[in-house]
Amino acid sequence: MRKWIQVLGYVLLSSRVLGQDSTTVSDKFLVNGYIKDLQSVHFKGKFSDSYFGNIVHNRLNFKYIPFEKFTATTEIRTRLFWGGEVKRIPGFESFLRNNNEKLNLQKAWKLNSSMVLHTNIERLNINYADAGLNIRIGRQRINWGVTSTWNPNDIFNAFNFLDFDYEERAGIDGANVQYAFENRSGLEIAYANTGKAEQIVALKYSLNKLNYDIQFIGGSYKNRLTAGAGWAGYIQDAGFKGEVQYFLPQKGTTGHVNMVIEGDYMFKNGWYLSAGFLYFNMGLSESVTDWNQIDLRLSPENLMPTKWNSLISVAKEINPLLSVNCTALYSPGTNLLILYPSLQYNLATNLDMNFVWQSFFAELNTDFKAVNHQGFVRAKWNF
Amino acid sequence: MIHFLYFILFHFFYSFQVNDAKDIVKKADEKMRGSTMQAEIIIKTIRPTWSREMHCKIWEKGNDLALILIQAPVRDKGISFLKRKKEVWNWLPTLERTIKLPPSMMSQSWMGTDFTNDDLVKESSVVDDYNHKIIGDTLIQERSCFIIQMIPRPEAAVVWSKVIICIDKKDFLELHSRFYDEEGDLINTMNSFDIKMMHDRIIPTRFEMIPADKKGQKTIMIYKNIQYNSPIADNFFSIVQMKMLK
Numbered sequence: 001m002r003k004w005i006q007v008l009g010y011v012l013l014s015s016r017v018l019g020q021d022s023t024t025v026s027d028k029f030l031v032n033g034y035i036k037d038l039q040s041v042h043f044k045g046k047f048s049d050s051y052f053g054n055i056v057h058n059r060l061n062f063k064y065i066p067f068e069k070f071t072a073t074t075e076i077r078t079r080l081f082w083g084g085e086v087k088r089i090p091g092f093e094s095f096l097r098n099n100n101e102k103l104n105l106q107k108a109w110k111l112n113s114s115m116v117l118h119t120n121i122e123r124l125n126i127n128y129a130d131a132g133l134n135i136r137i138g139r140q141r142i143n144w145g146v147t148s149t150w151n152p153n154d155i156f157n158a159f160n161f162l163d164f165d166y167e168e169r170a171g172i173d174g175a176n177v178q179y180a181f182e183n184r185s186g187l188e189i190a191y192a193n194t195g196k197a198e199q200i201v202a203l204k205y206s207l208n209k210l211n212y213d214i215q216f217i218g219g220s221y222k223n224r225l226t227a228g229a230g231w232a233g234y235i236q237d238a239g240f241k242g243e244v245q246y247f248l249p250q251k252g253t254t255g256h257v258n259m260v261i262e263g264d265y266m267f268k269n270g271w272y273l274s275a276g277f278l279y280f281n282m283g284l285s286e287s288v289t290d291w292n293q294i295d296l297r298l299s300p301e302n303l304m305p306t307k308w309n310s311l312i313s314v315a316k317e318i319n320p321l322l323s324v325n326c327t328a329l330y331s332p333g334t335n336l337l338i339l340y341p342s343l344q345y346n347l348a349t350n351l352d353m354n355f356v357w358q359s360f361f362a363e364l365n366t367d368f369k370a371v372n373h374q375g376f377v378r379a380k381w382n383f
Numbered sequence: 384m385i386h387f388l389y390f391i392l393f394h395f396f397y398s399f400q401v402n403d404a405k406d407i408v409k410k411a412d413e414k415m416r417g418s419t420m421q422a423e424i425i426i427k428t429i430r431p432t433w434s435r436e437m438h439c440k441i442w443e444k445g446n447d448l449a450l451i452l453i454q455a456p457v458r459d460k461g462i463s464f465l466k467r468k469k470e471v472w473n474w475l476p477t478l479e480r481t482i483k484l485p486p487s488m489m490s491q492s493w494m495g496t497d498f499t500n501d502d503l504v505k506e507s508s509v510v511d512d513y514n515h516k517i518i519g520d521t522l523i524q525e526r527s528c529f530i531i532q533m534i535p536r537p538e539a540a541v542v543w544s545k546v547i548i549c550i551d552k553k554d555f556l557e558l559h560s561r562f563y564d565e566e567g568d569l570i571n572t573m574n575s576f577d578i579k580m581m582h583d584r585i586i587p588t589r590f591e592m593i594p595a596d597k598k599g600q601k602t603i604m605i606y607k608n609i610q611y612n613s614p615i616a617d618n619f620f621s622i623v624q625m626k627m628l629k
Binding site for chain 2: 382
């Protein structure tokens with residue numbers, strides 16, 4: 001453990017001292033990353049039963065470029081958790097592993113009853129790029145999403161939109177080959193081994209026609225056939241995007257479909273408005289009796305627990321240092337409502353503060369009420 | 384008959400002057416941009432109580448194609464923007480994803496500076512999207528300049544109602560510009576300084592954009608180096624390239 005901290009310290013120091021700028025050690029070797037501190041407070045609906053959570057979070061990104069077309073990437077994410085959150089959840093450390101990763105490159109240490117240290121090699125890949133060809137093998141993120149909140153087309157690694165503290169998002173162990181044609185169309189084939197004989201392999205064809213980016217996806221998702229499409233274009237000056245993904249029925253299961261339509265517009269006074277709708281045919285469409293029935297642990301097949309979902313987000317840059325955002329999500333039927341305001345302030349060139357709030361409301365036993373709330377304060381220093 | 388002659392003469396003079404003004408603007412524009420341009424730029428955002436600095440690289444080909452790569456500060460390093468005609472994409476390396484931006488974002492502040500997206504990647508053309516007229520002469524930095532009024536054509540997607548620019552008569556350098564909104568109020572003033580030989584031509588290398596109603600506020604753009612007319616293939620301005628810029 002001490003040795004590990006020494007190594008970390010050395011890397012941080014060397015990247016600061018040797019660099020031409022703070023991230024370049026040499027033309028062939030690049031290091032960057034950040035340190036974040038996230039303080040959180042969690043309440044039950046009536047602001048009772050509160051507990052606190054704390055995370056110190058470090059990410060180190062290494063790039064080695066021995067020659068122009070070749071890049072090796074390693075990214076390490078380390079988090080130290082402590083406080084009520086660790087204490088309250090039995091076996092907290094066992095939930096930290098990304099289940100989509102085939103190889104176990106993570107390690108958790110339970111330091112005491114309320115403190116856990118977890119580290120994971122989040123990216124570990126080699127990349128070869130030549131003209132239109134790009135080949136990447138190893139642990140990586142394959143991001144096929146087009147829209148901003150829900151991404152049905154992101155079949156390799158769907159993410160939870162409430163997890164704002166995980167910008168990079170989880171990766172997979174696999175391979176990806178892309179080829180871009182001269183006419184701005186492209187083919188991409190990707191493979192992910194998620195272990196447990198559950199594999200994902202898919203082909204994507206993308207093109208640009210009439211100011212629209214269009215993509216078609218077909219493949220096999222954990223032994224189920226899947227097909228999808230996505231687009232990003234505009235109607236007059238407003239952005240217009242969408243994604244649809246269908247998982248074919250198999251062995252007694254019914255087909256799943258996720259569909260998103262989204263529009264965004266920037267007003268002349270600088271207010272940015274985005275609205276989105278998600279339809280998930282297997283989702284809940286009636287109110288529930290217990291909050292635990294609303295499972296916000298999401299997967300590519302299940303982007304929301306609810307059938308119909310709408311989202312409105314407004315954002316404004318108050319000044320170049322301060323920006324605010326407020327998102328409201330509402331699911332009719334279940335009457336699930338999530339309010340999600342946030343504020344970002346740039347304290348110094350590479351130091352940002354975030355204030356984030358999330359409130360969850362739902363109709364439980366015909367009674368619409370606040371279920372829980374959580375507030376976060378985060379400091380992030382990039383180097 | 385005399386009226387008719389006056390009319391012809393007036394029209395001849397007027398159209399001659401219009402073309403003249405347009406030619407001057409065209410020469411100044413071509414001088415700054417070349418057929419292609421690659422540059423390293425420092426952008427300083429100055430406010431009464433703080434300032435920030437950004438370093439970026441920019442590639443441009445005509446009005447339709449542009450790429451911008453942010454190199455500093457480190458928190459934004461690697462973010463890039465691609466423009467192809469009216470389409471604009473943003474690459475976020477941390478998220479490893481491309482986001483297509485709505486066209487309404489073009490008139491907005493770029494990365495917190497006093498420049499709009501349009502100022503940087505030129506959605507509108509100072510030559511084709513305006514009607515030009517010489518309205519006087521002036522002296523700026525000891526250089527004799529034309530004062531030219533530019534009114535956007537009705538069909539042009541321009542956020543200004545009027546632009547006044549002062550262009551040096553000898554070297555066709557845009558030394559001073561004023562931008563007016565739809566109500567006719569002055570919004571921004573741009574001054575150009577540090578006239579130097581860069582690559583194969585003399586150009587101003589420091590531009591200051593000053594908002595009219597905000598005291599102590601400005602954005603400074605400095606060209607560190609610039610390369611004109613090196614061939615850049617149209618395919619360079621692609622999403623694939625946007626992710627690979629260094």
